[in-house]
Amino acid sequence: MRILRLWFLFVLCLPAVAQTSNLSGRWFVSTDLYGTPIYYPLNLVQQGDKLTGDFGGDKLQGTLTSNTVQFHAVDDQGGWEDCKATIANGLLTGTIVFVDGSDKEHPQTRQFTAKMVPVISANKSPVRHDFTPSVFYRRFSHEIKPVLTIHSGDTIHTTTVDAGGADEKGVTRVLGGNPETGPFYVEGAYPGDTLAVHIDRLKLNRDYAISDDGIVPRGLTGGLAIKTKDNNANVRWHLDLQRGLATPEKPGEHMASYAVPVKPMLGCVATAVNSAAAPPGTGDSGRFGGNMDFNEVVEGNTIYLPVSVPGALLYFGDGHALQGDGEINGNALETSMEVEVTVEVIQGKRVPGPRLESSSHIMAMGLEGSLDDAFKSATDNMANWLMEQYKLTPSEVAMVIGTASEYKVSEVADRNAGMVLKIRKDLLAHLPKPASK
Amino acid sequence: MRILRLWFLFVLCLPAVAQTSNLSGRWFVSTDLYGTPIYYPLNLVQQGDKLTGDFGGDKLQGTLTSNTVQFHAVDDQGGWEDCKATIANGLLTGTIVFVDGSDKEHPQTRQFTAKMVPVISANKSPVRHDFTPSVFYRRFSHEIKPVLTIHSGDTIHTTTVDAGGADEKGVTRVLGGNPETGPFYVEGAYPGDTLAVHIDRLKLNRDYAISDDGIVPRGLTGGLAIKTKDNNANVRWHLDLQRGLATPEKPGEHMASYAVPVKPMLGCVATAVNSAAAPPGTGDSGRFGGNMDFNEVVEGNTIYLPVSVPGALLYFGDGHALQGDGEINGNALETSMEVEVTVEVIQGKRVPGPRLESSSHIMAMGLEGSLDDAFKSATDNMANWLMEQYKLTPSEVAMVIGTASEYKVSEVADRNAGMVLKIRKDLLAHLPKPASK
Amino acid sequence: MRILRLWFLFVLCLPAVAQTSNLSGRWFVSTDLYGTPIYYPLNLVQQGDKLTGDFGGDKLQGTLTSNTVQFHAVDDQGGWEDCKATIANGLLTGTIVFVDGSDKEHPQTRQFTAKMVPVISANKSPVRHDFTPSVFYRRFSHEIKPVLTIHSGDTIHTTTVDAGGADEKGVTRVLGGNPETGPFYVEGAYPGDTLAVHIDRLKLNRDYAISDDGIVPRGLTGGLAIKTKDNNANVRWHLDLQRGLATPEKPGEHMASYAVPVKPMLGCVATAVNSAAAPPGTGDSGRFGGNMDFNEVVEGNTIYLPVSVPGALLYFGDGHALQGDGEINGNALETSMEVEVTVEVIQGKRVPGPRLESSSHIMAMGLEGSLDDAFKSATDNMANWLMEQYKLTPSEVAMVIGTASEYKVSEVADRNAGMVLKIRKDLLAHLPKPASK
């Protein structure tokens, strides 16, 4: 069986809220499904004793009588949900009966609790956290205790070890495989939101990087596989931090003068996946970001990731001094890094997959099992962005992409291949309602 | 950074062995790498005080002096390993210095222990275990405590819940997503071995199955996506256990007489992956098997999987009453099952990915991110089988595959696509050295 | 610019028809577009002086006044066509103004002529043609003069040379590259129709075949490319016509007893493509069939191909004594062949791509640039078959494919990869309106 994608599964851990005089707002519903918490968004609008809104996207109608809430929500497949609950201390408690439109004889009844999600106000006094990591994790897990809790608008100043686990002194601190700094718990981030991670600063903090001279399978024709069959060696690069140049430490005769400007980037930025799924390893990527290995995850840019568990649980690591498109050696110039990011929660909007923004471009990423599927996925991600943000019609979306698209390969080294569709922001500047995100 | 594939990482848990008068044999070496145990195979041949053999594939030469072992092993990239250890109570303890041929200035020293792997003798009195599962797991994890320990040659008679977690009485026991029966620890199975799982019996044990009427993205052209955009419903099928037929419970006008013979199969059979990797969820597949959804994993057939951790840790589940090639609805006819399997360890041979055998065919599976890559991978798996088992040259391999190949699609519903290359056993019957596995 | 697919382009060469008292029927419209004839189907229903029907799928309304025909047809994009013509001797002559809904300011006016397509009646006395080929063609061209004209229901008995151009005596007659027997002009076949080619007989007529020991790129991982890098030789196979077995003429030590039953097949069966396109070479394939290299194009089976030019122009060749799935060596066991086919025109129905039928299965082929796209295309082809022929709803189509699909690889050796979706006919036997086509 294929595993269904459950977009709204997460752990309930909302702070207690004072007694709500009016139920209008966004609620976070937690049901228990055979030991695993499964969660839903609930939007309520209370007018007198009447309730409207939606439950997990299904339109609802109901009533509030004294402290008793009842509602009936319907989906567009002939199914529905019936809810009966009591409200006390801001906590809604009761049962929901789920009826599948194609199998009405087998309704399912679950206990639930719900709390209202607080609206994040502008962070009056954002905090800059200096954080020195002592442990590094090798899974993007929702099960790991956060190393630090921050608020939307706060800044984290910290370091990352290289993909092999070595720090700025060259001391190996952990088994390799992209060990991550984090996870950071972001107050006020709930499933259904987006996390914006602004990369304020990415600074190299040691003078060498490790790479290799292989070519990954996605780059090899049979002929090139034969020609490069003896490629297999580690390659150390010297990082000239003053001049910002990388050079091979032991070049052969042809490469003695080869030097490439560094462009520090993070190979991994991730939020945790939903609570019902197995946590991905730090070599993997997906809608949650992860090991994207995209060489525009650089200082000055912002990455948008979906929030799937309360607190989002932000991870980052796998710094590269520089990397060609696709990370075709399997390793880029792997090195440790000094990192400063500012984190913001965008409430009530969920990006379908990683999106980025630079001073000049918006960028939508697709991560799939092949470049062909990643191309489709990046196009879909961008098309939805243009429809949501710029209110374009499908016809207009096609016209804009057709005339403004820049498609580049972001990743070929890992299980997922990555493609990015970039569009210049100046071309979009005269469209109605341009908005960041 | 791409995550390197570490084929020989596993947890040391060999039983203590009596003092070894001769060191000749297969050893299991455990090193500690920043908290994660990393393991290697070691083969020693002792003649007097001289030692030969290989360490993780690298040829070694050394000496045994009193209770002190020393050896030097070299790889074909200019690197080497130097080992110094003492032997006591059958346990080898000491240090290994690893030198990378392309970076000799940075040797790495690790502590290690090693024990000899016992040779499995023919299981004189195999045991048939009746096992009633009480928990079901949703990850193919090496971190889960085994539910039962068995020996090579033993038989397990048990049951599986359906992909949604419901048992033979229709009672949901666990959150859906292919919850598995197991893991079973198989004594004597070590990394570098192969686990053979003979499916003795697969019996339907309830009269309905759950499926749906969707078509997964890998099956959809844009045109078919538009035509099937309203497909989305669950479909219940009646299983006539007497006549062995499946029929839709509520057929529309055209399907009133549609009936398909059942062919019970297991969607999932897996061994645990190595100890340094994140455990895959039970919707995933790979070289370890997993959610292969191949409709020839049926009664009478044998599946071969690589052993990556001590005890192999066998999981199975996700029974299907029947399934077309590829599981194109995402769900097959999902149902609970009575299962009986006999498990055998094939020591010292490691299959590169799932292989199967029926009375008529040998079958090699490829599981990759696209059908194109899965096709290559299945071909590679079979080519290696023919080279190893039948001693064919590359030219002969091409001639046999060219004239005898049957390629079918095994899986399109999950993250990995699957292809299987089948070859009739009677065509191979006259080749030299045919051997099962 | 992408070349638009023009499905209804073909050459007008209808026989003159006696004066039509009633215009009702199917017409074949020829317009001249800058020197290239472009054609459209026109269906007219005359009731008194009123005309209804459709022009190239666009609903029309019009009138017949004396010998003057006028109609107005509208498409669903806001565009239309206006026709004004006179009828004389069964020939309609006049002008059509084409208006594009998204660009109404730039109408296009074209001259046209049209004739009525005669309805083919059951061929009372089908003819068996003994045809000895003297030339062989290396393009599936609509520009080549037919070698023989036949009627629907007739049988052709002839021979084919092997892929290298050698005949049954081993004499090379033409440069290699799948030289074809044909083209055969089938009276009454018009664009919009389907050609059914029943393979009555495929008989080997010499005792050897030519193949090689390579593996084509679609089958090669990098590792297998390296292992097989010295494979490159031609391989001659002996064909034992009595026992029906193929054996290598000079087997190495391991293959001395290797023998495979022959299963003669045609690598190529094709109709000509439309008149505006460049004729494909005989190594290519597509919706017109061509070099499909599918090992179920065998005696007893029927292949359905779309008709794109008047007379269809049937080609066949590239006989294989036998072939594994996909023709992974690039060459199968290439040999000459004695061929007997019966050809039928199915009027007014056009298959979207190659379909086959055996005694046990219906089969829909997809031919695209990758196996992933071919899989989608085969699924689409079959889904449409089930909707058209069995009147299934999209939901029912998914249920049938999900439970009955058999997907196999047909071709990996050429520019297009091929996949075939097969369904057992007995499973469809109880659906309403089963009909062969």
Next chain:
Amino acid sequence: MRILRLWFLFVLCLPAVAQTSNLSGRWFVSTDLYGTPIYYPLNLVQQGDKLTGDFGGDKLQGTLTSNTVQFHAVDDQGGWEDCKATIANGLLTGTIVFVDGSDKEHPQTRQFTAKMVPVISANKSPVRHDFTPSVFYRRFSHEIKPVLTIHSGDTIHTTTVDAGGADEKGVTRVLGGNPETGPFYVEGAYPGDTLAVHIDRLKLNRDYAISDDGIVPRGLTGGLAIKTKDNNANVRWHLDLQRGLATPEKPGEHMASYAVPVKPMLGCVATAVNSAAAPPGTGDSGRFGGNMDFNEVVEGNTIYLPVSVPGALLYFGDGHALQGDGEINGNALETSMEVEVTVEVIQGKRVPGPRLESSSHIMAMGLEGSLDDAFKSATDNMANWLMEQYKLTPSEVAMVIGTASEYKVSEVADRNAGMVLKIRKDLLAHLPKPASK
């Protein structure tokens, strides 16, 4: 059967050369294979009466006795060729016996003639040809009579019609589908050479372009296919030639201010394919270039294409006022164009597929049936470029690509998908032996 790729097939049409006192040089050998001329390169070095060199890459040894030439050439598969000929008036005439190493019993004897290829000297007085096209071709054919003969170094100043066949006055001159200007015969260009086409000038010569608002299948997920199912319209764009901006002629409410800078490009540049293959239509692409639709085929850049027939036969057309990466609408902004190109023959070097050069980058293109295969092919093309031109080892090639690669999508609209690997020339500036081509 797969069609073998015959790289050295072409038509003999060398000018007669005066009696050669010494045979040393590059020869052009024409053999007749069942009516199709098949050709080979022959390199001879004469020292006294001894001959060395190679025949089609196979090392040869031979003698010149009076006017009789004899040589024996061997391949690395155990096969050989024996040549016996006489020399008269600079023309070599005789027979070659071809022996296949894996099938020595079946030698093949062919008549041949050969002439010496003149060395092109620097074109002292290049000519600028003003050429007004009167016909436009829809196949990249070697069978079409050249419209003009030029010399290496000459410049062609001409015009192209748009993809739909309309010229600068909006008059349709030919059926659409990328009708081409050309073919131009380039004196001195022979198979085995490369043709360099410098684009000196690309100037828009009318004030509108035609496009559409569709999205091609390679860009569509199922979800996006459903959302864009009503996209289907032609879109006319106004080209403001003064300001260099394109705007939709009839924008909807959101696009009223949308304007994109023009960047004129040629969708098609091609040389004819070899004489044994079917000529591709002008919607197709391949190693010969063709309908590449790459938006860096712009003024100032140079494109390198392999020569496959004498004279190369250069075609170009399909101008786009601008195009996003991949031509995702199927049509770019299709328009007519004023074109000026300078053509150069690079003798004795053959590019394996299209390569480009701008002031800042070298670029290698891959054109295959999927983006995944095109990515491999582009990487292979660039790797070979770096090995040939910069003499890099396979290890160094991987290091350069790993640190300097820029991969972009060039084409998704046609049968072949295109990828381009770009590398900045300044990064290569300090490698040994940089050379243009």
